[in-house]
Amino acid sequence: MRSDGKSYQNDALPAIDYDKHPAYGRVLPMAMLGARLKAMVYFGYGLTQASSRRVVDIEHLPQPGEGDQKISAVARLLPTYLRLILLQRLSRLVAGNSFKPKTARGTELLEPLQRDGVAPFRITADKIAELRNLLAPQIKTLEQQLSAKPAANPYADETRLVLDPASAADIYQALNQLAGDSGVLEAASAYLKRPVGVGQVALQINDQTSGPSEFADVGVEASPCNHFHVDTSFNILRAVIYLSDTSASNGPLTYVVGSQRAAKGVWDGLVRSANDYSGLSATWPSARELFFALPEGLRRKATFGVDLAAETDQANAVINNQWAVTSDIGNAALYDPAGIHRDGVVSQGRRIAVTLKLTELAR
Template sequence: MQSETKSYPFDHLPMIDYDAHPAYGRVMSMPMLGARLKAITIFGYGFCLTTAQRMIDVEHLPRPVDTGNRFVTTLRSLPTYLRLIMLQRLGRFSAGSAYAPKTERGTAVFTPLARDGFAAVQLGPDKIVELRNQLEAAFKTLEHRVAIPGDPDSTRVVIDPTAAPDLYKWFNQVAADAGLTEAASGYLKRPVGIGRIAADVSEAPNGALSSPFADVSVDASPCDGFKVDDSYNVLKMVVYLGETGAANGPLTYVAGSNRAGRRFWDAMIRRANDLCGLSSTLPAARETFYALPAGLQRKATFGADLVADSNFTTAIAENQVAVTSSQGNAVIYDPAGIHRDGVPSQGRRSAVIVTFTELPR
């Protein structure tokens, strides 16, 4: 149950001493100059990517069509993109408190969302049935797809809004009626709607999962899977299409950690490492990551690196909330906060993942 007594106690995301980490500094030699230069070069590429994403705010722009030459399509759409970017920047600058919730439904969602970073929601059973029917083809596609560990795209099918406009129109109306759109707009201080819908199927692995640090005989962290997303200025929502308990992959959120994820440069560094692949726990990536200066040794996908006796591990364990079907069949959350999603230990979980963004005007 969502609890007002839980709140992440730090004002920043977890910081890890990689020199003392049993899978990094304790088993790796001091990086040489060449290794350090290579690491900084790779990080620089990731930093350029995340800077461009932040400046353009790509999450809020229409996605280029998948057919034809995407570069040419993007160039043709450039005037539209520039217009949208300018309108969005002006709208945010002048918004202030104009989008604060004004209805009881919106306030009921907004209050826990602002306080904890997430809010459990109960959608009507008829809405769940309708979602299943409209996404039947997408779930059939997932039935024949082989899931790749660590690759969420292999378990999801994104629905193109140009191919399914009726679904997006219907879902946006459902979100508006439930107060979700109002709460999301109040939280993000701008007008938003559902701009991305994805069908998702997560299954429990066959057999026990091995530690990502098995090559150096280090046990898996109790926080493995916890992360912050590399998206900006969005909210996400998971809608469970079946009974979802503690064992089959509910969203788990660390209450209050949304406030800790708002540091600008910290977020840039973490996302840069994720975008260029340095957050991986594979041995080669670990060596390159460890060659970075200590101030750049931060990840958005950090859960696997937290050791069991860390203060941050304790804080996550004590303040995490698993949102199961007993609390609601959907949960809206700020992905900039610490969370873990879709990691079943038993059975499977069928869900719909939606993203609240600014819609084209």
């Protein structure tokens, strides 16, 4: 399945001119020295976190178990971490084409993944039914969580339930088997040039989202690009499997075709991640003031869609090249989260899905 000739032509992710933005430079006063220093402290914290996560390649290391105290768990796992960091990096240096897909299914997924950044595929109805039955207890738990605290943001913690690999070993095993049978693991391994598996499973339920514009306080309407973002994670792939019928109105994965090629700048990625980790990407008034106090070259976000003003060239480049992977195209998709995307933004009905993080597992 091709994406109808769509292709993001910009060679970099949007760099928004916040001096001219109607919710930033046009309404906010020039930052004083104290605000500038405070903003740099926040940014420095975020940059330290983003840099250290990249240096140790944290996405490919085993995470502490559910209920573990992080400090003691990390101390216990430190020898394993050091061994994995060395072995994983050495294996990547000599990988070459050794992870080329060996089946037609893997090749059929790899080709659109490399070209477009996203590869839809289809899972049989009986497999989807089996998966729903397997996840029935978790679905019930998440529904109770949502009824207690409905979430307006599709990426709020209340919409997701991350499954612990130890207590949900049967689910991880089933999804690794399904990903292998579908060619997902072959395609992902070839794309990343390393052996990968399902490293994290999250159940997600999204209901209709509504509410005022994030910039209603200054009379600015919501952007048509709201919720478009790039992930702060790196060197991984993600997959989404719809457990319910998903149309254009109930939250399909929507991907800006080819935008994964625009997200290769290491420094740009670190700056965007730093602002997200430090909270400077938030849109409430005090956060906007602090973000605007940063030097112009550091005003970049991973969650930038909300700031793309309508009818600008940058917004049009996103809107015109977006591709919604609905159930008639495929009930699952493998994608590179370094590209511009949004998921679970529901205007009508409900969507239930399971998301997979594909990482290099401990060996």
